[in-house]
Amino acid sequence: MAGAAVAGCGGGSSSTDPDRNAKAKSFTLVITRNAIEGGKNTEEAEWITKTVIPRFVEAQKAKGVTAKVTFRGYGVDDEPYKTKMALDLKSRSGADVFDMDGIWVGEFSQAGYIAPLTNVAGARADTWDGWAHIPRSVQGLATFDGKRYGIPASTDGRVLYFNKRLFARAGLPANWQPKSWDEIIAAGQALKKVPGVTPIQLNAGTAMGEATSMQGVLPLLAGAGAEVYANGKWTGGGTAVKEVLGLYSKIYGQGLGDPKLQQEAKGRDKSFAAFAAGKIGILAEGDYFWRDVINPKTGIAKMADRDQAVGYAMFPAITPGRAIRGQSFVSMSGGAVTVINPNTKYPQQAFELLTFMNSPEMHKARTAGTPEITSRTDVNTEILKGDAFLSYIAEKVLPITAYRPGLAAYPQVSTALQEATASVVSGKTPDEAAAQYTKKLEGIVGGAANISTG
Structure with missing residues (x-):
């Protein structure tokens, strides 16, 4: 290594x-x-x-x-x-x-x-x-x-992409910009009423690798007012991590996401293809998704009507003003x-x-x-x-x-966070997954003294 x-x-x-x-x-x-x-x-x-x-x-x-x-x-x-x-x-x-x-x-x-x-x-x-x-x-x-x-x-930068045509069928606005996590869940519940659609794709688990961290856990953690490493300490499974895992629990526990997709080796690629085919309502990804994945001419999952059918929005804080630096919106x-x-x-x-x-x-x-x-x-x-x-x-x-923090321990910490999301998708409570994460984190970073409660 x-x-x-x-x-x-x-x-x-x-x-x-x-x-x-x-x-x-x-x-x-x-x-x-x-x-x-x-x-x-x-x-x-x-x-x-x-x-x-x-x-x-x-x-x-x-x-x-x-x-x-x-x-x-x-x-x-x-x-x-x-x-x-x-x-x-x-x-x-x-x-x-x-x-x-x-x-x-x-x-x-x-x-x-x-x-x-x-x-x-x-x-x-x-x-x-x-x-x-x-x-x-x-x-x-x-x-x-x-x-x-x-x-x-x-x-x-990372944003929330959404399919405007599916949004119209669900009675949602074409200029959607959620101001809280509750508004993401509300949009997911509206999309759930549209047949054949997975409302939300929020990367989870270890099969997605760093995409789970960068497109899911870390922007959400920032939205809950925390960073994975700050002031010389790693963020443990306290309030912010539990809130992040709580959102995962709502999405995958309420049938707003596809848990099987998160476990597949090519799950991320499949999510790209599903979004391009109009079968996913909201998907969290980096800007390369627009440029290189659903690009109508050169994309790996070409979407002919991308410019007309796809909207994009910023990740909101859990509630306005609750994100890092007192922000209401975040990215990674x-x-x-x-x-x-x-x-x-x-x-x-x-x-x-x-x-x-x-x-x-x-x-x-x-x-x-x-x-x-x-x-x-x-x-x-x-x-x-x-x-x-x-x-x-x-x-x-x-x-x-x-x-992300440019530290040697980060890749292992990232994997531990991915495992925590996988636990929640599989049915564990956010509190259980957060406790497991903290225990694993202690082993990675040299003990509880190097961890903040978060």
């Missing part, structure tokens, strides 16, 4: 001088990410080699500086890439600027492999003008213990973060490259022809103006979103 490799090997980064070689008239930098021309994430690789590098070198030349920048690409699964980054950083080698999944940031920080941007690049890391265009919620993707470790380039997001190797010989030049890669011009070049949600509001406003759905995610969802 790469996580074990990271967690067990401290001593990566050393204290650094942000100004070393700052006035160098020539320098060499290496960029790495899990992308390779002609293979995995080929567009990203081509963007770096054909746009970022030549334009950055040209900009440096205009300042009288000779820059040599090379790209070292990989085309492997995430875990081998993660292990390679960890081993490079542990040995104080590797690329100067590299990408990592946001969920790894805390883990790499605790191992001593990466450092806050202000430690690496100095005070200028906090005064970069780009921060004003990246919502604080999105900056959270690159933040650990209140400090920024890199810059997120893009992100996503993920994405990659570009960071600087704290062992770089050229920290100031690496920071210039990092910010150059995340400038409006480079974001627009990267997304040309394939609109996606970037981390920058100024860029999104321009490139998404013709896309109502992605604009909705960028403008409504990202400012209220949250992220």
Whole structure:
């Protein structure tokens, strides 16, 4: 396991001088990410080699500086890439600027492999003008213990999708936006009267894997006013977790969801096909569901009338104002973060490259022809103006979103939460499932002292 490799090997980064070689008239930098021309994430690789590098070198030349920048690409699964980054950083080698999944940031920080941007690049890391265009919620993707470790380039969001045609048959509004969990249940009960329809698909159980956590438990937990990890402690099976499991109990105990679908190895894919066929009323998913699953032209479960038949709404708090940060609506997001190797010989030049890669011009070049949600509001406003759905995610969802904790224990904690939902779907009470979760959590995170009551 790469996580074990990271967690067990401290001593990566050393204290650094942000100004070393700052006035160098020539320098060499290496960029790495899990992308390779002609293979995995080929567009990203081509963007770096054909746009970022030549334009950055040209900009440096205009300042009288000779820059040599090379790209070292990989085309492997995430875990081998993660292990390679960890081993490079542990040995104080590797690329100067590299990408990592946001969920790894805390883990790499605790191992001593990466450092806050202000430690690496100095005070200028906090005064970069780009921060004003990246919502604080999105900056959270690159933040650990209140400090920024890199810059997120893009992100996503989770929403509730609903079938407007089924809603019309159930007497529900086409502009539905539930303001509480009770309103979700009420919509489910109305949809239950429509023959042949599963009212709600809320991912549950371990067969759905991380989709249960990201599309179900975690946004609901945020809606109940808690996060899975906060203030140095993991959230146990207290009030918030019981409320989340209570909603699962209502959905699957009242026949508003299909419990068998949650247990099938391909249950998630089947839920996609069922929604596309007009057999599911409400489905919780990420924005890729719109872009890549039910896309009328290229989707894996094409939905010819998607633009007319599918609505979308934000996850509500359990009741208005009860969500994290006093919000009334929530979401969960993920994405990659570009960071600087704290062992770089050229920290100031690496920071210039990092910010150059995340400038409006480079974001627009990267997304040309394939609109996606970037981390920058100024860029999104321009490139998404013709896309109502992605604009909705960028403008409504990202400012209220949250992220998973980037800690080594998280995958096991996530599985424990998935198991708790499976218990409730199988008939256990929320209190029983919450108690089992707390017991399991104690074993994962080193005892009750590391757990809050939630």
